[in-house]
Amino acid sequence: MLNPLESVRRKVRLLILLSAARNAGLVPLPASRLHILAYLADVLSPVWNLDPYDGKVLKRPDGPFFPELQHDLDRLVGTGMATVTDVGHVSIGQERLQVSSSYSINADLSSDVLQYIEATPDEAVAAEFLRELMLAISAMSDEDIDRAFLQDATYSNKRAGSGTVIDFAEWTDTNFSALAADRIGQLVPTNAEVGPSEKVHLYFRHLQRRLHGGR
Amino acid sequence: MAGAKLGPWHGAELRKTADAFSGDGSDNDLPEEVRFARGVGRLLLKRIRSVGATMRRDAISVFLLHPDGIASVPAKREPMLGDGGVEVAGRIWFVSETAQSGKSIEPPSIDAGAVFDHVAELGLGAVPAVAFNPTVEPPTLRYYPRGLNDHHNPEVIEINDIEVTAERIETIIERLWEACFITPDAQISGGSDVWADASQHWAASNAEAVVQAHIKAALAIGLVDCTIRDEQPTVAGRVDIEIERKDPVDPSKWSRPFEIEVKVLRHAGRTGRKTSAKLIQWWIKRGIRQAAAYRDARNAENGMLCCFDMRNSDHGDDYADNDNKAFAATHNVTMVRKFLYNDAEALRVARYGS
Numbered sequence: 001m002l003n004p005l006e007s008v009r010r011k012v013r014l015l016i017l018l019s020a021a022r023n024a025g026l027v028p029l030p031a032s033r034l035h036i037l038a039y040l041a042d043v044l045s046p047v048w049n050l051d052p053y054d055g056k057v058l059k060r061p062d063g064p065f066f067p068e069l070q071h072d073l074d075r076l077v078g079t080g081m082a083t084v085t086d087v088g089h090v091s092i093g094q095e096r097l098q099v100s101s102s103y104s105i106n107a108d109l110s111s112d113v114l115q116y117i118e119a120t121p122d123e124a125v126a127a128e129f130l131r132e133l134m135l136a137i138s139a140m141s142d143e144d145i146d147r148a149f150l151q152d153a154t155y156s157n158k159r160a161g162s163g164t165v166i167d168f169a170e171w172t173d174t175n176f177s178a179l180a181a182d183r184i185g186q187l188v189p190t191n192a193e194v195g196p197s198e199k200v201h202l203y204f205r206h207l208q209r210r211l212h213g214g215r
Numbered sequence: 216m217a218g219a220k221l222g223p224w225h226g227a228e229l230r231k232t233a234d235a236f237s238g239d240g241s242d243n244d245l246p247e248e249v250r251f252a253r254g255v256g257r258l259l260l261k262r263i264r265s266v267g268a269t270m271r272r273d274a275i276s277v278f279l280l281h282p283d284g285i286a287s288v289p290a291k292r293e294p295m296l297g298d299g300g301v302e303v304a305g306r307i308w309f310v311s312e313t314a315q316s317g318k319s320i321e322p323p324s325i326d327a328g329a330v331f332d333h334v335a336e337l338g339l340g341a342v343p344a345v346a347f348n349p350t351v352e353p354p355t356l357r358y359y360p361r362g363l364n365d366h367h368n369p370e371v372i373e374i375n376d377i378e379v380t381a382e383r384i385e386t387i388i389e390r391l392w393e394a395c396f397i398t399p400d401a402q403i404s405g406g407s408d409v410w411a412d413a414s415q416h417w418a419a420s421n422a423e424a425v426v427q428a429h430i431k432a433a434l435a436i437g438l439v440d441c442t443i444r445d446e447q448p449t450v451a452g453r454v455d456i457e458i459e460r461k462d463p464v465d466p467s468k469w470s471r472p473f474e475i476e477v478k479v480l481r482h483a484g485r486t487g488r489k490t491s492a493k494l495i496q497w498w499i500k501r502g503i504r505q506a507a508a509y510r511d512a513r514n515a516e517n518g519m520l521c522c523f524d525m526r527n528s529d530h531g532d533d534y535a536d537n538d539n540k541a542f543a544a545t546h547n548v549t550m551v552r553k554f555l556y557n558d559a560e561a562l563r564v565a566r567y568g569s
Contacts, residue, residue: 024311025282025292025318132243139315141294157222176222183221184229188237190459190469192444201240206224206232214228 010072012117013053016127017041017134018082018105019114024134026145028085028102031070032063033142036149039064041133043154043168044203046178048129048196055169059162063149073103081110129196136201140208151210153177177203234467238442238459240313242435247312248343249432251280252358252372254297254314255345256439259356260374261299264463272349274305274325277334277363280343282311282318290318304349307334331363340364345372358436372436376463379438379472381519381549384458387437388521391429392553396523400559409525411485413557416527418481426523427455427477434458441472451508457515471515476506478520480534482527495526499539507546522552529554529565 017038021027029037042052057064076082086102118127137145149155153176160166168175181203185194188202209215221229242250255278262270284290290309293301297315305325310317322333327348334340341362346369348355357369370390377383395401399413409422419425427445434443434456442459456475462468478498483489490498502520510518520543524534534552535543543550556562 023282024313025284025309025316027283132240135311135313135315136240138311138313139294139297142292144294153222153224159222176220176224180221180224180229183226184233187226187230187233189234189467190237190442190471192237192442192457192459193447194237195241195243197240197243198238199240202232202236205236205239206229209232210224210228214231 007068007072007075010053010069011076012123013038013126014069014073014076015081015105015110015114016117016123016130018103019107019110020127020130020134022105022107023131024138026134026138027104028083029104030086030102030146031073031100032065033146034073034103035065035069036063036145037134037137038066038069039155040137040148040152040177041130043152043175043177044133044181044200045129046169046175047181047199047203048125050126050129052169056165056167057155059155059160059164059166061162063146064155077103081106081113129200132197132200136204139201140204144208144211147211148204148207151207153180180206237466238461241442241444245432245435248280248360249436250312251278251310251314251343252345252360252370253435253439254312255310255347256356256372256374256436258297258299258314259303259347259354260376260440261297262301262303263299263354263374264376265299270349271302271304272354275327275330275346275348275350276303276306276308277330278308278310278314278317278345278347279334279339280312281309281339284309284318285320285337288320290320292316292318303347331366334363370436372439374439376440379441379458379460381473381517381551383437384434384473384475384519385551387433388430388551388553390437391433392523392555395429396426396553396555398556398559398562409479409523409555410557412487415487416482416525416557417485417487418479418483418525420485422479422481422523422525423477426479430475430477430521431456447513449509449512451512452505454509454513457509457513471513473517473519474506474509474513474515475519475521476502476509478502478522480522480524480526482525496536496539499535500542503539503543503546503548503550506548510548517549518547519549519551522550524552524554525557527557 021029039057042054045052077084083104083106084101088100117123154168181199184202184206185199188194294316295301296317306319307322308317308319322330341364344359344363346357353375356372356374358372359369399410409419409425411417411419431443431445444457447454447457454474455477458473460470460472480495481490506518506520
């Protein structure tokens with residue numbers, strides 16, 4: 001059974017995420033890409049001194065997927081706050097098909113809600129983080145975003161096999177992605193004190209290099 | 216140990232990325248439209264550096280801070296735009312504040328006037344815009360913070376590899392002062408107000424922070440090839456503004472052309488309590504000392520003290536006494552001062568006589 005309070009929190013997060021993606025020119029977002037972005041936001045949130053919404057993820061060959069998040073996303077479409085386009089289907093093997101669609105924010109309908117949400121101190125910081133995260137990710141091609149999890153420092157850790165749960169903030173605090181972002185910030189050649197925004201940008205620059213064999 | 220903590224990632228690889236991309240995302244505290252102008256300037260500088268000799272030169276391009284694009288004209292996202300490898304000429308680009316990626320459409324004509332008209336026809340004439348003109352030598356970049364509808368007052372952005380000199384910084388500060396600070400009427404509304412009560416020459420308590428933020432933004436647009444950092448820690452205290460410059464060929468090589476200390480010289484604070492002439496000179500000397508100390512602590516090439524003078528009379532070149540002028544010369548600190556008139560009439564009297 002879905003926890004109603006958690007569901008509201010996830011919807012708030014989804015609205016902020018979709019708004020940030022729009023600001024970075026990334027919408028419409030295919031569902032699978034949206035789940036990848038939600039995961040990356042979770043795993044990098046400590047860089048911004050924020051707690052992740054979900055501190056664990058099931059490792060799947062196709063990338064992260066959060067059933068509750070998908071449920072709440074569909075509810076947002078039902079309210080009109082989010083819009084859906086490119087409805088189709090994709091093969092998921094063994095002659096099975098899965099419905100696929102792309103999501104955007106309905107800017108007209110959600111603007112008042114977002115204004116209210118972002119006026120609350122906690123959500124304002126979360127909005128700032130997600131905005132910067134999406135801007136950093138926008139330097140990557142859609143194809144690279146869709147396979148970003150393959151090189152993410154946490155998801156790609158071979159100690160966690162496919163089908164296992166990767167815990168980065170529930171019972172353990174080992175988050176390789178956030179640690180890597182901090183480390184890369186310490187390595188800038190000018191020895192400048194680097195803020196969380198630059199760390200996030202550098203993280204995705206490095207992830208992109210890894211996706212392309214270190215180039 | 217270090218490697219184990221990062222899972223499959225390794226420190227040596229991270230250093231290469233840090234070398235190549237340090238500074239990315241460091242400008243997130245700038246106003247959105249300033250960051251946009253800087254982002255476009257940076258991508259075009261990269262383009263000129265890499266393919267300047269062979270890039271298309273027969274048409275302008277316009278960049279709009281409108282990442283959504285046009286709903287009625289589908290356009291594919293171009294993610295590598297920010298790296299400078301994409302041909303931009305003859306198109307209208309829809310980008311975010313970082314201009315890392317963008318969508319574009321082809322206007323009906325490549326004639327510059329027709330492109331501007333088309334932006335207005337799209338209903339985007341009030342959107343912050345940057346126009347790049349590669350048809351002239353050297354190519355020019357004009358920034359329209361209030362959109363192309365207000366095309367009479369563009370700000371020119373330099374996109375050449377020019378040395379960062381004291382004169383260049385002073386010119387940038389001069390333009391900022393003329394546009395935003397010379398009189399209270401010139402000031403942008405809201406948080407940029409440095410006066411608590413201009414009629415009585417009372418400065419706001421956060422005047423220095425306001426001036427510092429504006430100088431940082433002005434330098435971010437004026438020196439697009441540099442990273443502008445603020446509040447960097449040193450053993451001698453926190454630097455107000457620091458300028459970093461990467462070698463255009465080898466990003467692992469860099470320099471720090473300037474450390475800038477910002478001071479406001481107050482006639483009186485927000486409660487009306489007056490500042491003595493002696494205290495003003497002490498404040499200037501402290502600024503000179505800070506600029507020298509930060510320059511040395513950060514291995515920078517130069518130190519600069521930038522004073523925004525809010526006193527009730529303009530002392531001209533004698534704003535600093537001879538002792539302070541000698542002190543600055545001894546420690547090789549460049550001094551810049553701008554006088555803030557407390558109303559437009561005071562400015563007119565100063566320029567045209569009473």
